[in-house]
Amino acid sequence: MKLLKMALAASMLLACGGPKKAAQPARNVVTETKVEILPAVRFSEGTTLSPDGLPNLEATASTLVGNLDILVVAVSASAASPELSEARGKVIIAELVKMGVAEDRLRNQPADSADEAADEAVEFMVLERRGDE
Numbered sequence: 690m691k692l693l694k695m696a697l698a699a700s701m702l703l704a705c706g707g708p709k710k711a712a713q714p715a716r717n718v719v720t721e722t723k724v725e726i727l728p729a730v731r732f733s734e735g736t737t738l739s740p741d742g743l744p745n746l747e748a749t750a751s752t753l754v755g756n757l758d759i760l761v762v763a764v765s766a767s768a769a770s771p772e773l774s775e776a777r778g779k780v781i782i783a784e785l786v787k788m789g790v791a792e793d794r795l796r797n798q799p800a801d802s803a804d805e806a807a808d809e810a811v812e813f814m815v816l817e818r819r820g821d822e
Contacts, residue, residue, distance in 0.1 A: 722815050724752060724762065729810030732766070736780045746781065749813065750788035761817040763798035767810070775799040781811055
């Protein structure tokens with residue numbers, strides 16, 4: 690009976706696509722010129738963040754709030770059109786402001802050209818640091 694229960698549990702697990710991977714915790718790498726989020730913040734479609742987007746964005750907000758030497762950051766979201774890129778940037782900035790980042794530290798910098806990979810990651814470029822003045 691115990692063997693039957695184990696076999697049933699294993700077959701149910703396989704039918705569901707196997708064990709779910711635990712979400713990779715977000716971490717940020719801060720360099721002189723950018724804040725890189727690992728894993729990246731992505732959009733599922735349009736201006737809707739992918740399911741893992743908010744936790745990754747929260748990690749970015751914490752990084753920015755904790756690094757006051759970073760004075761101004763450009764937010765650039767690749768998209769299929771410049772208009773969508775600008776709209777996505779606005780979504781990211783609004784979320785970061787809700788999470789405690791001062792709005793005057795954030796600049797929307799839409800992608801220069803259309804990108805066929807419309808779910809591309811958001812980039813955060815450091816525009817100004819304390820001491821750069």
